[in-house]
Each structure stands twice: as structure tokens, then as C-alpha cells.
Amino acid sequence: MFLALGIGGYFLLPIEPPGLVVILGLCVAFAAVVLSQPGIRLAFIALMIFMSGLGLAQWRNDRVAAPQIIDGSHSFSVEGTVEAVEPQDNGHVRILLDALKIKTLALEDTPQRVRITVRTDSHDVTAGDRVSLRAILSPPPDPVAPYAFDFARDSWFKRIGGVGFAVTDLAILERPTTRSLTNRVNGLRQYIAHRTTMRLDNRAGGIAAALLTGLRGYMAEDDVEAMRIAGLAHLLAISGLHLGLVASTAFFLIRLGAAAIPAIALRFDTRKAAAIMAWLVAFAYFWLAGATIPTQRAFLMISIVLLALLIGRQPISLRVVALSALLILIATPEALLSVSFQMSFAAVTALVAAYEVLAPKLAPWRRRAGFGKRTALYFLGVVLTTLIAEAAIAPFSAYHFNQLTSYGLIANLVAVPLMAFVVMPLGLLALLLMPFGGDGPVLDLMALPFPGF
Template identity: 45%
Template sequence: MYHIPARLTRRVGIAVLAMLRDPFGLLLGALQAERARFFYFAPVLFGAGIAFYFALPFEPPIGAVLAAAGFSLFAFAMLRHTVLRPACMALLLASCGLSLATLQTERVRAPILPAQVGPAQLEGLVRKVERRPNALRLVIRPESFGGLRTQDLPSTLRISVRSMDGPVQPGDRIRVLASAQPPSSPAEPGAFDFQRYAFYRGIGGYGFALGSAEVLSTNPAEARFSRFRDRLAARIADVMGMPSGGIAAALITGDRSRITEEQQQALRDSGLAHLLAISGLHMGLVTGFLFFGLRAGLALFPGVALRWPIKKWAAVAALSGGFGYLVLTGGSVTTVRAYVMVALVMLAVLVDRRAISLRTVAIAALLVLAITPEALVEPGFQMSFAAVTALVALYERFGESWRVGVGQGGLPRRIVRYLVGVGVTTLIAGAATGPFAIYHFGRFADYGILGNLAAIPLVAFWVMPWATVGALLMPLGLEGVPLWMMGQGIEGVMAIAYAVADLPGAVRLVPAMPLWGLIAVTLGGLWLCLMSRGWRYWGLAVVALGLLSPHIAERPLVRVDADGRILAVRTASGGTMLSSTRREKFTARQWLARDGVAAGTAWPAAGVSADGRLRCDSAGCILRVEGWMIALPAGPAALQEDCRRADVVISLEPVRGRCPSARYVIDRFDLWRDGAHALWLDPQSGPSIRSADGVRGTRPWTPDPVPRKDQYWRKSAASRP
């Protein structure tokens, strides 16, 4: 039998007694011991203010928000010599985050299409061209669109065009017959808010062309950089050929429009999709190649190396090259974060300070959130900072001993240690980003560590160095050989991706993680990474709770989309039955992904479902679960009868009379006013219903559900071609 050591028992007993005797003092003492790490929580508190802003069901008044920030600053200044100073600092950081998020919303606020517009003539300036296999996707700054007034025109529209009278480039003014509508609302309460995503990018509507687009005039000065980037991507793709040229163009210019869907799917299923997002890996490899390459080259000249600070020269060159790469690739959130990290590292080299630390990560997070507060709620920011925080925390704890160990032994031992390091890095980064991938995408690549272990060395030592050389030689027209060498590496990476993606069970589908689960994972992970004492491991319990949340939280029993075109019912076995497998496929895919199932089944047009809970006929369907009756009438004829005996009535037609027996009624007006609806059923307390707009509230990115009189006129006028 195993005996607990007496020393351990004594220590635990002393700790318990101390906690019981003076818990508040013990907590203060522990926090005082962590005082040196308090700065690491600055972006956490700043981000908490931003998160509070996005969680509000209404838009806070700017005056009240700024007054709260001013009060926090005053309190911090007046109470700086008291024990309340940390609390005042926390309040100040949170209020600053809330203020910046509110101001950013006002800065980017722009008109959104009030309703579907068109078919109507659209004239505007092409800002960006995205190529797809069967169409062009144009980002257009509209100058006129149907009967819309100038002040009601969105900043940009995204229009898919299948045919052109001639080639189109950024800076061209075009005319096309098009139809467009506002960005779609969430597929269910709590799902991804595409309207918010589009709002912060200035996109006021999405649509498609109903014919070929005509180029009216061209003004290269209007979009000089976009034209340059587009020509550069096309040149890379032409020199290398497809399909590797599309990936090369993405890695060098950030333009992913030439990557095929098959390639993207293989990269996602193998855990290598992050290679397409210009992030810390790419920025680090480009700047690292410039830094070490220039330093090594200058070291060949002893007179220069001994008399001049070549290390600092190399740092300046890496900073300049990284900035050029940032601008060239479009400056996404992950790229900005990566460049800020690299810039801080190189600045530390210039001032002879430690380069990589959690302080660097904290400063980078503060800068990114200050510039783009909306990045906090997007997967790119969350996953990139989760990975870099976990890796830097690991590096701070074990990096020195590992670096010493790598430098010892012969070449075979060094290679093994390097591969182990890549494996550990991949494992930690995958563990850190996995929960966020589950929350946003409902999937996890089980063999991601295998794919990364095989592909990352190839990308680091072959693909990106040749990409850098090719980009540097392109102005001289000498990029052919470097790009060909890069293409061979890309083919190797894709071979790895296809091999890993074809393994049995390569992708694990996971039900949607609730918001509280994501918060638990985030806070637990931050506590684990940012604290230094033994109580840091308490964060593991909180992370574990968050990871269990997808299996704890109950999925909706019934869902109906905002347009009333498709419904879904959860089966007794956890599957998903759809009212139609042909209509609203995009919404259906989102529901299936959030349920963690690969495919849904069509519910019976007439008869009983396999689980016996859903019975349908020409008049509609009746769902009976745990003694509760939910009616899904197909028309007005069945509605009257259902209103006399059902507990819940969900009608895709307006319900104008009373439903005496129904506890809840959802009709076409509710869907139009509040968006998609979902119903949960507790056998004891009965049904509960939530709507998409009821969860997120009324915000600047949510269209007004009650049109004004002048909007009725504009809608009818704009709908005429």
C-alpha cells in the first residue's frame, strides 16, 4: 500500500491552517510575491474593457464612457499611495479599453444596406480584386446604386462577377447590373456575427452581378498599391504555375485568392492552415533570414565586423524588411501582431536588452488592441496571442537549459534535439490554439502535431528563405530560380498535408463551445502562463472545465433561420434533421458544425422520423419530446388547430390571432424583427427560447428591423432595374 510522506502531510497541514487563520493576508502575500508580473495582466484588463463593450446589448453613450475613463484616471492619481492603487489601475485599464472600443465603432461607422437592393445598376470604383475558381469577387466603393441616396451608400460592397467585358484591376470604375443585400445575421443565438465582422471592415453589403461588368474608366492612382500587389501575385503565380503558385503568392503577398478549395481543405484537415495566415512564423522567418543573413555576410569582413555594430545594422535591416512585408501582405491583425513582436525584439537588440519575454508579448497585445479593439473578438487575434503567450512562457521557464543542451553533443544529437523542440513547440502551440479553433470552427485536427513536425522544418529552412530571396531579386527580374526552388518546397508541404489529411480520423468534430467555456479556457490559460508560483497550476482546472463545456452545454432542440426558409430539429441520438437539404445550405452547414456532426438528414415529408419524435404530413409537423408538444405548421390551415393544443408554435407565416394553448409563439414577424431563433427544452421547467438579436442586442452593426417610411420608398425604388 502506498503511504503519503510525512513531510508532505505536514506541509499541506501547515498551508491549510495558514489559509484558515488568515485567508485575506495569505492572498495578499501571494499577490505581493507576484508583483513583478502584474504588468503582464495589463492587456488582460484592457481587453476586459473591450470585451465588456462587445457584451453590452446596447451602444453605450460616448460621453458616459469617457466620463468613466476620466473618473478612473482621477481615482488612480488621487489614491496612488494607498492599497487601492492596483484596483484603481485595473479600473483605469478596463475603462480605457471600453472607451477605445466605443470610439473605434464611431470611427468606422458607415451606412449598411437597409434591405435587398436590386437588380439595379451599380457604378463604383474597384478597390480590390479577389479571384475565385468560377468568378471574380470585387470590393467596390459605390458611387450610385439603384435609388439609394448618396448618404445611404455603403463605404464598400463585395460583389461576385462571373463575366467581364475585359480585364478588371483595382482603380477601375465599372458599371454592372447587380443585386445586393445586407450582411447576414447570426445563424443562431450566440453564433458568429457576420454583420459585426463586415461592419468593422466597412462592408455594407454582399451581392452578385447579373451579367458582365463594363469598365468605364481607369485611374491607377486611386489604388496604386492594390494594383501593384495584384500584379505581383499574378507574376508569382505565372512564373511558378499552378497550383503551387497560388500558395507562393499567398506566402509572399498575402493574396490567398488563387489557392484552390482542395488545397485549403487539406491544409485545414492536417492542422497546417496556419501556414496561409501571415503570422509570427512567416514574419519571424523573413526577418530572421534578413537579420542572420546580413550579420553573417558582414562578419566575413573582419575590418567591418570588429569596428562597427553589425548586429545592430542587421536589426535595422530586419525591421525595415519586416515592415515592407507587413505592408505588402495587407496588414492583417495576425501580421500586425507578428511585426510588433519582431519590432520589439529588434529594438531590444538595438538597446542591448533581453529580446523575447512576456513583457514583449504584453506590449504587443496592448498596441494591437489600441489600434484595432475589434480584433479581440476575432479568431486571428485570439489564436495568435494564445500560441505566442504559451510559447514565450515555456521559453522563459525552460529556454535557457534547452538552449545550452542543444549546443552540446554531436550533429546527430543536435538534430534530434531540434526535432524534439519542433515537436514540443507544435504541441504547446496546438494545445493553446485548439480551444479557440473548437469555439470558432467546431473542429480539431487530431494529427496536427504530426503534420507540423514534418512541414515546419521544410517551411522554415527551405520555403521561406527562397521566398525572401525571390522577392529581393524580383526587381532585377532574377526571381525564376528562387521561386522554382520555393515551389519544390511547397509541393513537399502539400504532399505532407494530403498524406496527413487522408489518415483515418484526421479531423475531430466538436459541438460548439459556449461563451462561458471560452472565457474559462482563456482565464485559466492566462493564469497558468502569467503567474510564476505554484498556484499557477490552478489554471489547469479552469481550463479543463472550459474544455468540458461543449459536452456540458445543451444544444438547441429546434432552430429556425432569420428568413424562415429552413428549420432544424435535434434527434434523440444527437443528430440533426433539416426541413430541407437543398435550401439555405450555408446556414445548414453552420448548424451542423455547431452540433459537431458531419452531415444532417432531411426530416420526413410525410410520416414519422426514425426516433419517433417528429411526425409530418402535408399540413406541417408535430414534435413531441418529454410530454411537450411543438407545432411546426406549414400553412394557415393547420395554424388554427395547432394554436389550440400545442405548447409551442413555430410558424413561418404571420400569426395574427391568439394561440390560447401555446406558451411561446414564433412567427414570421418575430424572425424578421429578431433574427434566427432557437428553442431549448428542459423536461421539468419546459421550453425556453432565445433569438439572435435578443442575445446581442441593438448595436451599430445590427440593421434597424423597423423600416422608416422613406426606407419603404427607397427599397421599392432601388428594386427597379
């Protein structure tokens, strides 16, 4: 908590504090911890952690510093390497370029990255391609209202120094013979999303592509808005639900397969082997989904849970949540300001706290319950988790979006079981069959609950 307070304190400062002051404050706090009496030592430890958060945020801010476009909008001749491609539902393509060469800009004034919307047919461009075009670029925009989303700050930490749109066709100068791992992953995401939308060829394809790859550009704006109003927007953000379903499905199938082979089941601990394989599957899906902040949080928690299974410890606890938050804030302090971090950790903290209280009380009843009572208990769990999560994220939803959902309970009562037992298991199966060309019928089944199918 005090680390987060220090990070938040840095971003609230009206001016950039001198680095020497932050270092001096941290040293003073450390000395106070060492020299103070036990009665007040905890207070100085809290102060030291607070100053550490302040220093982390400042260090991160300096580390990502990169040139930006200044003085309004201008036309530039741009050459760069495609880092990511995201088609939009209106037919346009938004590309992220790095390794830039911009005529009329000196090297020291050239941004690290720019994001450009291309309105002409550019669907054949992939991550790693070297391209050129002419574009109107401007600085990343400031918030449209006080305390609204700060696109300029978000772009700063992503080292995006300019945004704009192309005024000429995009020309592919070179397709590399070898691509970096990041470009390969981004290219694979683009391929899977394109293949999915070509198979389903309607609104359902956009939703399926978003669930499989995290790329929402294929979705119709009406569908995104409808899911947000219904309280189902969390299903589009690849997070704990999705990674948990993928990992648990892999864990179950691997244990089931191992149990069917007596030579393996009788000689080896299949639970530990299944946990390792499930982690590898979750890791692959983590990268495929874009490694966003909710995905990072979910993957860290799943990793700790699976590690706890391996060493025989309690897998779900508030310590796991706190450790996940700590690791994310140390690596990316700016994540504290993102709505995804705030809402995901608020929901998970509330759910885990409720689980620690309710699980021991429900466990004896669940062990004695038959199929009917177990089914009723499952739907009761869906209702409770929805109510708890909605209550936890309601203040953040009201603050960031100025609204609260009215249909969240009913919508989640229908959508979450479909996601758990139909959509995500079939999505995982489709990904596994895609290299062999057998994904088409599975994608058709996966899309049955989606609108427009």
C-alpha cells in the same frame, strides 16, 4: 487584461450605452485612483483601464459608422474605385469598391464600400481602376448560428455596407495615372500572385501565392480544407512564423555579407545594421501580405525584438507580447473578437512563457552539443512548440470550429522545417529576383514540397 475585458464588455452589451455614461464612469474611476488609499488603488486602476476599454470600443464603433444597404436584396447601378481584387479558384473575381456612386441612392445613404463577386472575365482589373457595373446588393449577412462568425459586424468595422454579385460585365471607366500607396500595394500583391500562378499553373501556384501575398483566393478549396484538417492552417495565415523567417533570413544574409568584407566587419557593428535592414525587409513583407491582424501582431513583436537587439535588451519576453496586444487593441478594439487574434496571441503567449522557463535550462547543453545533438535539439524544439501551441489554441479551435486536429504534431514536424529552410527562404529570394525576371526557377524550387507540382 482589463483593457480586453472592457472591450469585450462593450460588445456583450445588449444596447448601445450612452457616451456620457462611459465618460462619466472613466472620470469617476480616475478620481478614485487619485484620491484612494494605496491599498485599494490597484483595484481602481483596473477599473479605470476597464472603462478605458469600454470607451475605446465605443469610440471605434462610432468612428467607422457608415451607411449600409437595407431592406433585402436589390439591383443597383454601381460605380466605384477598385480598392482590392481577389481572384477565386473557380475563375470568379471578388472586388472591393470604395468612392461609390450608386444610382437610386442618395449620397448620405450610399455605403462607404461594397464587396462584389464578378463572374465574368475581369482579371485585367487592378486596384485604383474606376469601374462600373450592375449588381445585386444586400446587407452583410448575420451569423448563421448563435455565436458563429458575425460577418455583419466584421463588415461594419471594415466599412463595407453591402455585398453581392454582378449581373453585367464590369466596365473599366478610367485607369488613373497616379495611384495611392494602398492601391499600389494591392496592385503589386495581385501582380505577384498572378505571376506566381501563371508560372506554376496548378494547385502549387495557389499555395505559393498565398504564402507570398496572403491572397488565398487562388487556392483550391480542397487544399485549404486538407491543411485545416492536418493542423497546418496556421501556415497560410501570414503571421509570426512567416515574418520571423523573412526577417531572420534577411538578418543572417546581411550579416554574412558584411562579415565577408573586412573593411565593414572590423569598423562597424554589423548586428545593428543587419537588424535595421531586417526590419525594413519585414516591413515590406508586412504590407505585401495585407497587414492582417496576425501580421500586425507579428510585425509589432518583430519590431520590438529588433529594437531590443539594437539597444542590447532581452528580445523575447511576455512584456513584448503584452505590448503588442495592447497596441493592437488600442488601434482596433474589434480585433479582440477575431479568431486570428485569439489564437495567435494564445499560441505566442504560451510559447514565450515556455521559452522563458526552458531556454536557460537548455542553453548549457546546446553550447556543448555537436552537430548531431543540435539537429536532435532542433526537432525536439519543433515537437515542443507544436505541442505547446496546439494545447494553447485547442479551446479556441473547439469553440470557433467545433473540432480539434488529429495530425497536427506529425504534420508540423514535417512542414515547419520545410517552411523554415526551403519554402520561405526561396520565396524571399523569388520576390527579390522578380523585378529582374529571375524568379521562375526559384519558384519552381519553392513549390517542390507543395501538392500538385
